[in-house]
Amino acid sequence: xxxxxxxxxxxxxxxxxxxxxxxxxxxxxxxxxxxxxxxxxxxxxxxxxxxxxxxxxxxxxxxxxxxxxxxxxxxxxxxxxxxxxxxxxxxxxxxxxxxxxxxxxxxxxxxxxxxxxxxxxxxxxxxxxxxxxxxxxxxxxxxxxxxxxxxxxxxxxxxxxxxxxxxxxxxxxxxxxxxxxxxxxxxxxxxxxxxxxxxxxxxxxxxxxxxxxxxxxxxxxxxxxxxxxxxxxxxxxxxxxxxxxxxxxxxxxxxxxxxxxxxxxxxxxxxxxxxxxxxxxxxxxxxxxxxxxxxxxxxxxxxxxxxxxxxxxxxxxxxxxxxxxxxxxxxxxxxxxxxxxxxxxxxxxxxxxxxxxxxxxxxxxxxxxxxxxxxxxxxxxxxxxxxxxxxxxxxxxxxxxxxxxxxxxxxxxxxxxxxxxxxxxxxxxxxxxxxxxxxxxxxxxxxxxxxxxxxxxxxxxxxxxxxxxxxxxxxxxxxxxxxxxxxxxxxxxxxxxxxxxxxxxxxxxxxxxxxxxxxxxxxxxxxxxxxxxxxxxxxxxxxxxxxxxxxxxxxxxxxxxxxxxxxxxxxxxxxxxxxxxxxxxxxxxxxxxxxxxxxxxxxxxxxxxxxxxxxxxxxxxxxxxxxxxxxxxxxxxxxxxxxxxxxxxxxxxxxxxxxxxxxxxxxxxxxxxxxxx
Numbered sequence: 001x002x003x004x005x006x007x008x009x010x011x012x013x014x015x016x017x018x019x020x021x022x023x024x025x026x027x028x029x030x031x032x033x034x035x036x037x038x039x040x041x042x043x044x045x046x047x048x049x050x051x052x053x054x055x056x057x058x059x060x061x062x063x064x065x066x067x068x069x070x071x072x073x074x075x076x077x078x079x080x081x082x083x084x085x086x087x088x089x090x091x092x093x094x095x096x097x098x099x100x101x102x103x104x105x106x107x108x109x110x111x112x113x114x115x116x117x118x119x120x121x122x123x124x125x126x127x128x129x130x131x132x133x134x135x136x137x138x139x140x141x142x143x144x145x146x147x148x149x150x151x152x153x154x155x156x157x158x159x160x161x162x163x164x165x166x167x168x169x170x171x172x173x174x175x176x177x178x179x180x181x182x183x184x185x186x187x188x189x190x191x192x193x194x195x196x197x198x199x200x201x202x203x204x205x206x207x208x209x210x211x212x213x214x215x216x217x218x219x220x221x222x223x224x225x226x227x228x229x230x231x232x233x234x235x236x237x238x239x240x241x242x243x244x245x246x247x248x249x250x251x252x253x254x255x256x257x258x259x260x261x262x263x264x265x266x267x268x269x270x271x272x273x274x275x276x277x278x279x280x281x282x283x284x285x286x287x288x289x290x291x292x293x294x295x296x297x298x299x300x301x302x303x304x305x306x307x308x309x310x311x312x313x314x315x316x317x318x319x320x321x322x323x324x325x326x327x328x329x330x331x332x333x334x335x336x337x338x339x340x341x342x343x344x345x346x347x348x349x350x351x352x353x354x355x356x357x358x359x360x361x362x363x364x365x366x367x368x369x370x371x372x373x374x375x376x377x378x379x380x381x382x383x384x385x386x387x388x389x390x391x392x393x394x395x396x397x398x399x400x401x402x403x404x405x406x407x408x409x410x411x412x413x414x415x416x417x418x419x420x421x422x423x424x425x426x427x428x429x430x431x432x433x434x435x436x437x438x439x440x441x442x443x444x445x446x447x448x449x450x451x452x453x454x455x456x457x458x459x460x461x462x463x464x465x466x467x468x469x470x471x472x473x474x475x476x477x478x479x480x481x482x483x484x485x486x487x488x489x490x491x492x493x494x495x496x497x498x499x500x501x502x503x504x505x506x507x508x509x510x511x512x513x514x515x516x517x518x519x520x521x522x523x524x525x526x527x528x529x530x531x532x533x534x535x536x537x538x539x540x541x542x543x544x545x546x547x548x549x550x551x552x553x554x555x556x557x558x559x560x561x562x563x564x565x566x567x568x569x570x571x572x573x574x575x576x577x578x579x580x581x582x583x584x585x586x587x588x589x590x591x592x593x594x595x596x597x598x599x600x601x602x603x604x605x606x607x608x609x610x611x612x613x614x615x616x617x618x619x620x621x622x623x624x625x626x627x628x629x630x631x632x633x634x635x636x637x638x639x640x641x642x643x644x645x646x647x648x649x650x651x652x653x654x655x656x657x658x659x660x661x662x663x664x665x666x667x668x669x670x671x672x673x674x675x676x677x
Contacts, residue, residue: 099114099115099118113147113151117151123158123162124162125159125162125178125181128155128156128158128159128162129159129181132152132155132156132183132186152186153186153187153188156182156186156188156189156192157188159178159179159181159182159188159192160179160182160188160191160192160195162178163175163176163178163179163192163195164195166178167199167237167239168237168238168239169238169239170237170239170240170243170244172199172200172203175196175199176196176199179192179193179195179196180192180196202235202236202237202240203237203240205235206232206235206237206240206244209228209231209232209235209240210232210240210244210248212228213225213228213229213232213248213251213252214251214292216228217251217252217255217292218292220255220259220292220293222252222255222256225248225252225255226249226252228248229245229248229249229252230245232244232245232248233245251292254291255291255292255293258287258291258292258293258297259292259293261283261286261287262283262284262287262293262296262297262300264283265279265280265281265283265284265297265300266280266300268280268283269300269303269304269307272307274308274311274327277304277307277308277311278308278330278331278332280300280304281301281304281305281308281332281335282332284297284298284300284301284304285301285332285334305335308327308331308335311327312324312327312328312344315327316344316347316378316381319351319355321347321348321349321351321352321355322348322352324344324345324347324348324351325345325348325349325352328341328344328345328348340377343372343376343377343378344378346368346369346371346372347369347372347378347381347382347385349368350364350365350366350368350369350382350385351365351385352365353365353368354366354385354389354392357396358396358400359393359396359397359400362389362390362392362393362396363393365385365389366386366389366390369382369383369385369386370386388429391428391429391430392428392429392430394424394428395424395428395429395430395431395433395434396430398420398421398423398424398434399421399424399430399433399434399437401420402416402417402418402420402421402437403417403437405417405420406441409444410448411445411448411449414441414442414444414445415445417437417441418438418441418442421434421437421438421441422434422438443484446482446483446484446485447483447484447485450479450483450484450485450489451485453475453476453478453479453489454476454479454485454488454489454492456475457472457473457475457476457489457492458472458492460472460475461492461496464499465503466500466503466504469496469497469499469500470496470500472492472496473493473496473497476489476490476492476493476496477489477493497536498536499536501535501536501537502536502537505530505531505535505536505537505538505541506537508527508528508530508531508537508541509527509528509531509537509540509541509544511527512524512525512527512528512541512544513544515527516544516548516551519551521548521549521551521552522552524544524548525545525548525549528541528542528544528545528548529541529545547586547587550584550586550587551587551588551589553583553584554583554584554587554589554590554593555589557579557580557582557583557593558580558583558589558593558596560579561576561577561579561580561596562576564576564579565600565603568603570604570607570608570622570625571625573600573601573603573604573607574604574625574626574627576600577597577600577601577627577630578627580593580596580597580600581597581627597627597630598630598631598632601626601627601630601631601632601633602631602632604622604623604625604626604632604636605623605626605632605635605636605639607622608620608622608623608636608639609639612639612643616643616646616647617647619643620640620643620644620647623636623637623639623640623643624636624640
């Protein structure tokens, strides 16, 4: 059983060796066979020898095939490379080396022409001129002269083409230099001179056109500038028609933007004020030196700078120190005011310290101002401030002491403070401040003195009767006009006086209202007019009087209207209505009057209806007199239309008679004559 398993394993190993292409696998199988076959079996020994011989033969065959394939590929590559290199060397024409080694004094015409053609193939000015120079020395009678002239003409044409290209690229001087290199003995030289003249004419026209664009831009004529820029496209030069045209368009756009910026800057500058001036300067700084608006911008810049300096100078005169410090921090560096800004800041800082109204602040301000140099434009002004502040130090000392004395809040305290503040001399810069403080303390003293009087008057007025109000008025009148409480006292007196007048005049107004309630308006008016002008109830009484007068007038209108309406004619009724319509809507009789007016309007309409039975035109005329706004007006208008329809004559439709049409063809005059015969 063991031997069979070993044979099966060996057979499997052979099969694997037949399928494998690698010698390493054969070696592995051989090792496997040696390890699995028992040495005591003869059959296994023969099989092993056969297997080893087969593997050795197969390995030899494989190594030989591999070496042949490799060397075959190597030989093919080497032979192909040698052939390609040889062919390239044979086909390559050593132009430069051949012509460069020619000894020209003894060179033949064909060699010269050949080398000239080789040089001309480079299509550069130097090479073309070199080509011309090589053949130019040949005599005119040379057999190759025709070929030489043909080539020379082509080469000179190529030179002119290069010059033309340079001209089209905007290199006029280079183009002229190239064209002038053509030898003078050739016909192309005259053509070159003509070309140069033509180029200069084109260039001059283009420059004039472009100069006109710039002129219009300086004058801010955008449409004209654009028109001139468009004309550049008609120039027979690519550089001017494209590059310079686009450059002109860009300049127009930039000029418009810069002019717009400058216009906005001018608007802000004209509005005035620090913020507008600084904003205008900021916009001006954005305009470059190459701008067409640069000069105008510089003019505006100078004006804005002057206004700024004037503003700062006024601020110094008005001692607006904090405002000066804010302004100097916003001044553009381009104005080159660094030295002035330093002095302004020093002066404003000293002024800010001095404005603290303390001795320490004034002393600090003096120390700071002493740093101003004598060559500074603000030096003299600083010295004046130092002198003034030294005087103010004494005044501030007195005022500080006076304020401390006034803290007690009593009359004696205020008097002591007034005495201390009075020590400030009238020549001192702080004199007005001292006087204002003294007046303030005197006011406090008067308040302390007059407040009890006003309090007593208010206490007396609490009784709310004629006697109490009169006593309160008498007490409050003791406060004089120079007292701080005078205005308050007068307001109270006016209120109390009004209360007295209302109490005194109320019976007259009540009596008038009672009489008006009985429609006795005349007596009511007489009672109300007893209230004199200027009294508390006068305005109210006059309003009532005006209303009662309207009531009296309304009664008069109605009475006259009734008299007219009693006549009963349409005309009288219309007059009555017009008169009644004058009654004011504020009167009590207004609503009744409207009812009466509508009744009279209906009465007119009834008269129109009556008249319509035998005289429509008169009925229409009567109905048309009814005033608008009355109840009968709309009915009257509708009836008028009906009556007018009845007055229109009926439309009679007439039938046209039918004409007999003769369909026979009329006979001619000649035919009639023949028939008569």
